[in-house]
């Protein structure tokens with residue numbers, strides 16, 4: 001290790017988008033990163049190409065205040081929130097929104113804004129999205145981990161309470177939850193929610209709603225009453241823009257003002273800002289495909305659950321979580337799931353082996369049919 005580098009980073013494993021060796025040649029069903037199976041489509045791409053041609057100046061830095069994009073995001077958030085709410089929800093204005101280079105950037109900014117410089121640690125309940133812990137470690141921020149109920153994946157709230165109450169040099173400053181969680185696909189329960197609602201104001205609660213469009217469950221309506229909550233969303237999933245890297249945070253104006261100070265000045269390329277605005281303007285078309293994803297999710301749940309040797313959990317997201325089981329219903333070891341993942345890859349299906357199980361993105365009907373066929377054939381071999 002070179003002397004000028006931080007030794008703690010030597011031990012840290014870099015995030016691997018597609019772990020398990022090089023990707024094989026030939027067509028692949030990429031069901032390991034929870035993207036939408038469909039590209040934007042010719043009409044929208046044409047519109048973007050036209051914008052690039054006519055209006056984007058490649059020699060100029062991007063607009064730095066994201067004003068137009070924030071306005072469009074606010075309109076979408078308010079529209080979707082009031083469509084779901086029983087009563088009226090206080091509308092969100094642009095002063096409550098910060099836009100990031102993917103929600104990954106916002107995760108890092110939130111860590112910098114709260115815990116950096118030995119100010120505190122974060123709390124996560126595993127298995128969950130790994131980037132909270134990875135980004136915390138890159139910043140030298142401690143990560144307190146609690147477990148989840150092994151049957152339901154509900155957070156062990158009592159353990160979390162104890163961890164927060166325990167005297168420590170560096171207090172827990174941020175609690176991270178995903179709603180619905182990745183990789184286990186479960187939404188927050190009323191028990192978890194009442195714990196989050198009762199957390200003291202000096203603890204930031206980050207609710208990551210990356211999969212909101214699939215779950216149709218949101219806590220945005222509570223933000224006005226809860227200054228210590230932030231909701232994260234992304235354009236990488238339902239909006240089909242993973243390549244553009246656009247995410248957003250919604251929260252108290254003071255938190256948002258700090259996120260704006262912490263981010264890089266030109267964090268979002270002109271093209272990405274335009275892509276997100278075009279996607280929002282065409283949201284009825286783009287999000288129209290979600291009903292197919294939800295139908296396909298149901299089909300996959302049924303068909304995968306029927307495979308002997310496979311245990312599948314319900315899902316509120318665009319992916320399914322499962323584990324291999326022995327015939328006596330005990331869990332198969334992690335190595336068996338790693339081996340099945342590697343074999344599926346050889347056959348042309350990428351899934352993710354994570355959090356002690358298998359996470360499979362809901363793809364197109366053709367991809368899902370291939371997933372079911374391959375799993376029917378391979379699961380008995382790997383769960384035996």
Ligand SMILES: Cc1ncc(COP(=O)(O)O)c(C=O)c1O
Nearest residue numbers: 102103104129182210234236247
């Ligand atoms: C829960 C969760 N949050 C955030 C992200 C990252 O989103 P982005 O592409 O906006 O950085 C992901 C990506 O898979 C995710 O699963």
